Amino acid sequence: MNKSVIFGVLTVAGLAAGTASAATLDDVKARGKLNCGVTTGLAGFASPDANGNWEGFDVDVCRAVATAVFGDPNAVDFTPLTSATRFSALASGEVDLLSRITTWTFSRDVDLKFEFAGIAFYDGQGFLVPKELGVSSAKDLDGATVCIQTGTTTELNLADYFRTNKMEYEPVPIETNAEGQQQYLAGACDVYTTDSSALAATRATFENPDEHVVLPEIISKEPLGPLVRHGDNQWGDIVRWTLNAMITAEELGVTSANVGELAGGTDNPEINRLLGTDGNLGEQLGLSADWAKNIISSVGNYGESFARNVGSETPIGIARGLNGLWTEGGLQYSPPFR
Amino acid sequence: MTTTTDPQTDSFHLSQLLYDSRYRSMTIQVVALIGFVSLVAWLVSNTIVNLEALGKNFSFGFLGQRSGYDINQRLISYSSDSNHFTAAAVGLLNTLLVAFLGCILATVIGVTAGVLRLSRNWITAKIMTVYIESFRNIPVLLWILAFNAVMTEGFPSPRDFKGDNATASMLFNDSVAVTNRGIFAPLPIWENGYQIVVIVFLLSIAAIWAFGRYAKKRQELTGDILPVFWIKLAILVLPVLIAYFVLGRPIGLEYPELKGFGFKGGLNIRRSLIVLWLALSFYTGAFIAENVRAGILAISKGQSEAAHALGINPKNTMSLVVLPQALRVIIPPLISQYLNLTKNSSLAIAVGYMDVRSTLGGITLNQTGRELECMLLLMGIYLLISLAISGAMNVYNKSTQLAER
């Protein structure tokens, strides 16, 4: 008994010591798999399909990074994390990368010591209510019971919003989106609030989505993006430029359909640099020359991933809006590949 | 000549530390102590190094910062402008509330079930066996979630009370609403003169206690057993009622009303509290029932036979002869059950009950990223609560033990 306790303590301490090492890329390569933290299940962003394969917008980021490192979009182990467990999982080294509808905030970046690799999705907090309540504005929500996920920016925004508008509410704390959905549908809360993309995704899975509306008010800025631990700049660069490669590919018209052909060489020098036919960008990252080509051919460019997972053709039906390319009136803008 | 037979007292060989039974145990203890201390030192230094590598310092300063989040059940005043320390205090009071309510109900359930399991009525005994075995052998978290699911899905939402074709209605003359958000009940409002009623109530309680002692003395002297329960009930209820009406009903009731999104006003007992309270009580009650049964079985049969021979009826035999003696066996394990209930209440977040684990160890920990500090604080808090409970129960335990003269 005493022995096992001591050995247990030793292993825990040993693990803790392990996390201090910095070279995430080497660890990932040695393991042969990327450990990626995702949601416990949110349609369109990260959820397992009927065969248990994870799919979604956040999942695509994980797969893109795995492709950049291994050339294989399936070399990923997904770890479902709640909003409350995600940061300790990343900080302790349980996952190499967190791609889980996580808002980039000052304190998460600075105080919690994480590094956000960019903004994969521009979002904002909204409210979902049943139509039968007859509510048409968030200003009418005085006295409502609100389901809210703990450990999120959502609960802080909510407190601020009701306070500044001098309204009262009854928070019902929940731990996962599935739980929130169940409580909301059972009428245990009047309102469900979170990022409006997640609301759209949740509503799309309802039996009768038409009986529910997302209110027009967006009460916060929620720039969502993948993040890694502070202190390993090479790994941070890999994730950042993986995302940028997807965005740049869309801007340059490189798609999963034509990437094979374009990789043979084009007149556009930036495409050539991106796809590795010219220069040595991949090598500078510590990756193969065709890293970005592999990403586009197996995961697709940013627009393809968006359209496949959450776009207007899907049941979730989110318009590009702020997430359109800067050339099309949106905010998605990648620094140049040069 | 005698010098050769003297034992060699002055010389000491190092090997004696290992082979001499006088020193060996000392050696082992010293080695173990050194090992333990260096292990602790290594763990601490490892933690410090790792925290430094992560760029985190160790500080409790975050407790003074604005918390920024709201808590639904508050026993003291709190808003999102209060600091994390106050949030932790709100959570601690919620922990204590559910632990207190839980210990009381678990005791009631446990004693009842424990006694009934020994009942000669086959059906009663079997029902109790099924209750005890199913609760003892299924993890408490599953029970908490099951109770929660039943209450969320099984009871109407406040919306169902609304409109002309409402599918649910309030109970007790429109005063109590049982919904899937909780129970809404009338709340007393205090008007001029209520103090006197409260004083009368407190005096009645004192009188009940005094009467109890008198009845016991009398019984010891004369053997007569008074109808104690009914007399106590009368002492409790009558004077208060009289005072209440004589003073012109100074205590009113505020009824919950359907307004806006749900019920407003009155007393709101949230679903999270009810579910956690009931699940913990039934779970712990099953263990207490087994302690009670063991305690009763430990009292020799001769005691109840003697009581029967004296003409004491079975109910009084149980409450006056067997149970008081059984208490000596029951109380020590009861203390650990109370401790278990209190510690199990930290599962509260599963149903969204904002106890200290959900505030300090949940939202505060997550929003500030102070895992180590929050966890150390939490461990300290639970340790203190547990020590306080065992301390209090040990005092009670002493008072029930056989006074040896």
Ligand SMILES: N[C@@H](CCC(=O)N[C@@H](CS)C(=O)NCC(=O)O)C(=O)O
């Ligand atoms: N963007 C916010 C909130 C993100 C969040 O956790 N949203 C919830 C509410 S829908 C969610 O999607 N959870 C998915 C899950 O249960 O794993 C943040 O970073 O704090």
